Amino acid sequence: MPFTFEYTLDISRKNRQIFKGFLETISLENLNKIPAGFNNNIIWNIAHVIATQQVLVYLLSGIKPRVSSDFIDMYRKGTKPERDVSQEELVEICELLSTTIDHTATDYAAGIFKEFNVYTVSTGSTLNNVDDALAFNNFHEGIHLGSVLALRHAIGLV
Template sequence: MTNELFEFEILKASRTRLLQLIETVDNNILFKIPESFNNNIVWQIGHCITSQQRHMYMRSGLPMHISQDFMETFKIGTAPHTWKNTPDLDEIKHLLLYTVNQLSKDLASGIFVEYQPFSLPIGFSINDHIQALQAANFHEAEHSGIILTYLKLLRQ
């Protein structure tokens, strides 16, 4: 049996780390796209927030805690060259922890009842909100690795 609280704590730790990063790295670096890549650190972080919301809330038939515009800016297949407006860093900082704090309340209240299963491109299916939370943790770890690579390339 999966420990829901443990999975949640992993997500919270990941988000706290991303918030610390975004608050300490120069904005020019956050928005700069490394050579041979098509996204930047801001996109990576916004994409993590968006994916977690889509996979946990939208697939559960619940309203997401991000705007439609935010989702459209950071969903899979987007990139900074597709942005209509430059994302607001304060909004991203806010959503990093707000969405996690809201998730804590929502997990405790038991609102995740229904779920529309789907398959991930890496070859496995997500069948409920707990698996979506586990997948979010895996996904955010992948993107955190990409962010650290970007930082290494951009700080040279």
């Protein structure tokens, strides 16, 4: 079955809308709360999917990401919340949910993703090109959507 960028992009946009809904309806205090038995929080999971998408799609393609290196360093794989996220950072994360996908769509259409550093992810799947990265990214975001749902339940919001 051939890769369809439009379908993959549609899934990304819908998932990001779900994440944005959490950011808009859950208090900043609860977004930052780390419940017993967890090592991260809702806001970290949402920022993490943004950082990971930028690493998988842009950095592995040898292209400068559309977010700062500080943002990636704070939320990349292997990190955890070191402090509470501020209201200003919440606004930025909310915006990045859509702007990063919009930029990816524009950049993909412009054909800038020519090179790719083959990478094997923690599940054992090997990403050979940007299309693989985009498809895997949706799987990754789905995992973190599940984490957000579990965190929401753990802090008593369901």
